[in-house]
Amino acid sequence: MGAGDEDCKTIPAINLQNFPDEEEYRKLREASETWGCFRLVNHRIPVALMSEMKCVVKSMLELPLEMKKQNKDSLAFTGYIPPSKLNPLFEAFGIYDLASPQAVHGFCSQLDVTSHQREVIEKYAQATCELVVDIGKKLAESLGVANTDFHKGWPCQFRMNKYNFSPASMGSPGLQEHTDSGFLTILQEDEDVGGLEVMNKFGAFVLVHPCPGTLFINLGDFAQVWSNGRLHNVRHRVKCSAASIRVSIATFLSGPKEEAIEAPPELVDSDHPRLYVPFVYDDYRVSKFKLLKKLQADKALALLRIPS
Template identity: 70%
Template sequence: MGEGEEDCRTIPAIDLKKFPDAEEYRKLREASETWGCFRLVNHMIPPALMSEMKSVVRSLLDLPMEIKKQNKDVIAGSGYMAPSKVNPLYEALGLYDLGSGQAVDSFCSRLNASSYQRDVIEKYAQAVYEQIVDIGKRLAESLGLADSDYLKGWPCQFRINKYNFTPESVGSSGVQLHTDSGFLTILQDDEDVGGLEVMDKSGAFVAVDPCPGTLLVNLGDVAKAWSNGRLCNVKHRVQCRDATIRISVATFLLGPKEEAVVDAPAEFVDPEHPRLYVPFTYEDYRKLRLSTKLQAGEALALMPSPS
């Protein structure tokens, strides 16, 4: 970020260059507990790679429908999403487990990606995976957790998004209000087109305007459960403000793999903070969200609590 960087800081900004400064750790913890989201500046993903990835995403989402439909689900909802009644302006391609070279290769092959497109996707997947694990570790450290390797082996998912905003759609919803189901999301939002809004503690919507060269981090439902209620799972939505195409790249760090459970570390449980949730698997929670259609964190209240 260069001149004018203060203009787009409606939410807290965390500067990775300032670590291991204690003040930056304090800011990270405060942003994660109060907002559940923050801007990441001086991050690991080169600006040129971000720009290349955006153009590759745009070209993949401009492919004919029959090719996009080859992007099949690995887990429910992880493949191609066509415009729907709920979100008619939105479509997306998905890649489950971007830490796996085989999964990345399969994603590219099904979409007939060129060698250039494949190269950009592979480089971006590696860079964003390293960044998401790094910020997850720093978050654990900011909470005073001795073991910052709790994320080991947790799968990541890509969702590359296109919003087809038209003059008629200005003022309407691009994506409905929701929380992310997983632990942590890194979003490369469109540097030209706004529309993202997050809900603050008072329930008011705050516009998160584009901030070129930065990344946005959101915390999801798994983070709230894992932290025994300390971290905020931020509610957010996308509104159509301009009659144009909006592109974004979301990377989700989901939760523990398979039978491993989301379980608050002992450090987060004490007489003043009794355990809020019985340990659960990410897959069980994801299925509950899908079956109840409760997309804004409400499904957490349906999870068993310790008696």
């Protein structure tokens, strides 16, 4: 048994083909409440498309620095994200809203990608956006929420990550410990180079070994708020575990652009009083980014907690 096989037993696995089986809904809810993450198998995204997308991402992130810097966006964590003091081994490209043809077109135009590369990006973006919305719907159904269309119109964000690992950086942080701000994240891991670690319910970090052909799903701050504390926003990080370049691709279901979010009535009662004040995702995202500069991003959600 390889490391990846063992990991598939440690991290809960959800089989998308088994829905609407009640047992799979139970497993989904349990994984989301206890771990805040799970591995998705039989997810319907072709392995060939995943492989092509990784090749496109690698080629874009290998472009000269001056060309990468041309890819700009006014929002934090979009456009080109260069290495920083906090994460010196990490760089990325980000797109704020994959559902916007203008956003994807602008991104591709700034990097002068080929027509084939643009086609791969568009196909992959559409496939992962459809999947992330489907998972959000199934999560709502697993909690007994009637309105499973609550996330309609929420932006899907995209980030293409490169970790510049080398022999000298072994054991160093690739990406600092954090929770994602949005509702949930689909991560296509590097099938050859690991390093992702998630915190379990005992507060210890568990190494997530690559499992080729699968996708890794983790829940963020917005999932915890929307579920009134039932869903778990898993803390995670990346450490250099191999002296090799690591590439990963993340699709985020964030939150409504202007509408304030709060837990639905089905998840609030006398035994489960409302935990968070309603708030708008972009406001929260900006506040969290400001706190990140002070190394206090983990305090962002606590500021919105209703005193008991």
